[in-house]
Amino acid sequence: MLTRLTGGEVVDPVNGATGIRDIWIRDGVIVDPREGEAADQTHDVSGCIIMAGAIDIHSHIGGGNVNTARLLLPEHHKAHLPRPAATPLSNAGWSTFQTGCLYAQMGFTTVVEPAMAPYTALHTHLELADIPIIDRATLAILGNDDFTLSLLRDGKSEAMIDDYVAWVVGSTRALGVKVINAGAAAAFKENVRAFSFDDEVPEYGLSSRKIVKSMQHSVTRLGIPHPLHVHANNLGLAGSADTADVTIAATEGVPMHLAHLQFYGYGTQGKRAFSSEAARLAESVNSNPNVTIDVGQVMFGQTVTISSDVMRQFSAIDKASPKKSVIIDGDGNGGGGIVPYSYKRNYYGTLQWAVGLELFLLIANPWQVFFTTDHPNGAPFTAYPEIFELLMSSEARDARAVELNVAALEMTTLASIRREYSLEEIAIMTRASPAKLLGLKDRGHLGAGAIADIAVYRRGKDIAKMFREAALVFKNGQLVVKNGKVSAYRWGKTLRLNPPPDRAMVKRMKAYHEDRYGLPLEWFTFPDSAIDRDEPFMEVPWNS
Amino acid sequence: MSVAWIGSQPVPLADAVRTAAKLLASSRCPVFSLDADVHGTRSAIALAAVLGAAYDHRSGDAVAREVALFTDHGGMFTTPGEVRRRSSLIVLVGDIAPAHAELFKGWGGSSPDLGDKAPRRWFQVSASDRPTRRGKAVVKAVPLKGEGLSLNATLAVLRAELQDRMVAAPLQNVERLKKAMASAQFPVFVFSGGSLDQAGLVMLQDLIVDFNSRHRLSSLFLPDDDDAWGTVLTSLWMTGFPPRTGFINSLPSYDPVRWDVQRMIREREADVHVWMSARGGEDPPKRGSAAVIALDKTERPARGAAVTIAVGEAGLDHDGVRYSSRVGTFTAVRAAEPSPLPSVSAVLRQLAEAMPGKGTLIC
Structure with missing residues (x-):
């Protein structure tokens, strides 16, 4: 069937200037129609904006820690309002089903869960497979497990490290690799309570720097499209900007992605010794084109922090609101902490909110900065429409600022920044650039050959409303959202890399698991059939 | 060998499924007692959502105590x-x-x-x-x-x-x-x-x-019952809530007292009880007046059940996914002794398809 969207203003920076033109869909793919060909179905989208489906590169949507948060907080689903209309399971608070629906309604068609512990990969994929409509992907966590640390301590070859990284990525069906406070989880088990970039993991004598650099180079050598995804040390601490700075400096021109930089945007100035260093960090990013970041914007209200940075999460349990939390010393790269938290409009909350916006607005190149709240850590993803408005309207920022803590705002440059994101910049930040960063050549744009993941927004003065309720959303060419409501359900794919495993590494893994865990390797891996869906995965090619 | 019974009479599987579907379709207050692997649990919760039913694990009290440690x-x-x-x-x-x-x-x-x-x-x-x-x-x-x-x-x-x-x-x-x-x-x-x-x-x-x-x-x-903990985790991602959840107008609602299925049966709130025992060796509870649809690993009709359908066990009769305390997470299990017994998930899908106007399950 040939479908035509006509009359809409196409915002597709990858394929040319913004303007009114038709978009054609055949068999789930965007096409150039043959001359004189008539559409079987036409949607008049006059007055609307047409963009590619949005891609979220960092949102905690599934897996062991997310599920534990559900268990810890059955009363907190109100954090995920507004909810969609009554359909089977659709109003379930924070369920996999609701996650897919809410994302689709905002025009998002691909979402990356950025923290999969390799030993709980099956659990993560079972959850991801139950998220309807959208495609998903996940990043495998490395950098705290005994096998990696032993390889590095023992000075094993780069080839062996690469074989191991490739085996983890392949066996866990990941799209990339992430390190989370590299070395800190291992150190915490030996009662280390603070861990910076040059601190060493006891027993291994390895610094976080050494682990991060080794993983960064391995990912690059292997040709994994997404650069190493780094959750740096000292998240959330006053002075963490210095940590972010040294981490950026350590990239030395090699690609690296720094996650939720807002949580590292803090200095130690002022009477509360908690200030904004966003301007300095933005400059650091601006002068390192090999570095990309996502923001992790904070918005106000109740949420829950979920992180595999167990050392950091343990340090936060006294601030849990309500007063309950879960801390898990997991296997190797697993575990973490679930600590509920409420961002208030006080000095600290206001400063965090402003630091995020400063980063968005002071990082010049929209191809380097990515749109996230680190869902749900900074705010639930349902807050995205309000954040789009804050980025696109300095007036909206000013209006919000008057409700907030004056002393905190005075510690920032926010009031002086008048930049407003254009629709093209929004399209780059949320579509074209994420696709490029993840190596997803088939999406993020509206050129012929791209999969027909398309979001149509009704243009209006209310920017938040426009992005909250897409007029139409197509996923693989199927109309799935009409007027902000899900109109059809489908099951997407989980995007993965599939490197062939090195035989010697597989043999080594078998011996390692039998020796160290007393169990065959099969207890820790799984066949695709365990997901119980038709073709649950879709392979993404490696860089050559 | 019979695999389905209406009362104590052996019947073809399709007849048992049809009768069970009729019971469920006419039920005012159906309830589920779960005991299956991950995929059986997924199908059961999806069916419960369609029916507006409540669900609990078969070992509801022990599970509720373990769940409360986390929720409270x-x-x-x-x-x-x-x-x-x-x-x-x-x-x-x-x-x-x-x-x-x-x-x-x-x-x-x-x-x-x-x-x-x-x-x-x-x-x-x-x-x-x-x-x-x-x-x-x-x-x-x-x-x-x-x-x-x-x-x-x-x-x-x-x-x-x-x-x-x-x-x-x-x-x-x-x-x-x-x-x-x-x-x-x-x-x-x-x-x-x-x-x-x-x-x-x-x-x-x-x-x-x-x-x-x-x-x-x-x-x-270490959960008292690994499969029960697997049910808790599956329920959490499907509905946002642990078991002892009920659906009202398609909306899940978690209430460990209200949706205590054994209490609902005892106090005659429930009129149809889908009782599972994929591991076998148990009988449905005697108390209450609810009609029992038993999905049981059995060679005989379950005691007091209106309909019994024999099911296989994941990891024994068929492949599946189960929670394991040996690794602290889910693990894929292969059929050790493959048998023609259907999985709980397969039976529930058939049940859903046999329901008038209900159609296929969402998972």
Whole structure:
């Protein structure tokens, strides 16, 4: 069937200037129609904006820690309002089903869960497979497990490290690799309570720097499209900007992605010794084109922090609101902490909110900065429409600022920044650039050959409303959202890399698991059939 | 061999499915007692959503106690793999379910290769008036108990002792434990929902949090029933809530009292009861007036059931995914003795398709 969207203003920076033109869909793919060909179905989208489906590169949507948060907080689903209309399971608070629906309604068609512990990969994929409509992907966590640390301590070859990284990525069906406070989880088990970039993991004598650099180079050598995804040390601490700075400096021109930089945007100035260093960090990013970041914007209200940075999460349990939390010393790269938290409009909350916006607005190149709240850590993803408005309207920022803590705002440059994101910049930040960063050549744009993941927004003065309720959303060419409501359900794919495993590494893994865990390797891996869906995965090619 | 019965009469599977679907379609208040692998649970919850039913695990009370530790309190936990590799000091709390004997045996036969790497030592906290029953045969543990003290009281005294506070009731071997804890880098208390009541579970977690202010200490939660915990986790991602959840106008609502399925049956709120026993060896509860649809690993009709459909067990009759305490997460299981018995998931899909106007399940 040939479908035509006509009359809409196409915002597709990858394929040319913004303007009114038709978009054609055949068999789930965007096409150039043959001359004189008539559409079987036409949607008049006059007055609307047409963009590619949005891609979220960092949102905690599934897996062991997310599920534990559900268990810890059955009363907190109100954090995920507004909810969609009554359909089977659709109003379930924070369920996999609701996650897919809410994302689709905002025009998002691909979402990356950025923290999969390799030993709980099956659990993560079972959850991801139950998220309807959208495609998903996940990043495998490395950098705290005994096998990696032993390889590095023992000075094993780069080839062996690469074989191991490739085996983890392949066996866990990941799209990339992430390190989370590299070395800190291992150190915490030996009662280390603070861990910076040059601190060493006891027993291994390895610094976080050494682990991060080794993983960064391995990912690059292997040709994994997404650069190493780094959750740096000292998240959330006053002075963490210095940590972010040294981490950026350590990239030395090699690609690296720094996650939720807002949580590292803090200095130690002022009477509360908690200030904004966003301007300095933005400059650091601006002068390192090999570095990309996502923001992790904070918005106000109740949420829950979920992180595999167990050392950091343990340090936060006294601030849990309500007063309950879960801390898990997991296997190797697993575990973490679930600590509920409420961002208030006080000095600290206001400063965090402003630091995020400063980063968005002071990082010049929209191809380097990515749109996230680190869902749900900074705010639930349902807050995205309000954040789009804050980025696109300095007036909206000013209006919000008057409700907030004056002393905190005075510690920032926010009031002086008048930049407003254009629709093209929004399209780059949320579509074209994420696709490029993840190596997803088939999406993020509206050129012929791209999969027909398309979001149509009704243009209006209310920017938040426009992005909250897409007029139409197509996923693989199927109309799935009409007027902000899900109109059809489908099951997407989980995007993965599939490197062939090195035989010697597989043999080594078998011996390692039998020796160290007393169990065959099969207890820790799984066949695709365990997901119980038709073709649950879709392979993404490696860089050559 | 018959695989389906209406009452005590063997019937073709399609007839049993049709009759069960009719019962469900006409039900005013259907309830589910779950006992299946992940995919069976997914299908059951999806069907419950369609029907506006409530669901619970077959071992509802034990599961509710374990769930309440998390919903009401939280805690600090580790995994069986970390215990094996890192813990030179293991403290068993109460009686641990015998199903975990193999795990203990594996730890007993190995030494930690991470952390302090010291030879493994075992202690066991128990009530004074109750000899240790479960887990005893596998490992030899130093007893920690005090005269006249219940298990909860023993834990409370131990918590005070570990904070160097004065105690009125001394514990046998507590000095040995304190010495061991001073030298162990990553000691772990092992417990299950069946080994402690709610107050005890909370006391244990507070003991652990106290100790972590200066040293490391964690706990290993071993569910009383692995499959039941798998059901909890599956329910959480599907609905956002643990079991004892009901659907009202398609909206899930979690209420451990209102949706206690055994209570609903006992108090005659429920009129149709879908009762599962994919592992077999159990009978549906006698009380109540609800018509029972039994999905049972059985060769005979389930006692008192209006409809019985024989089902297979994941990992035995068919492939599946189950929670395993050996690894602390889900694991794919292959059919050890493949049989033609359908999976719970397959039967529930057929049931959904046979329901008038209901169609296929969403998963």
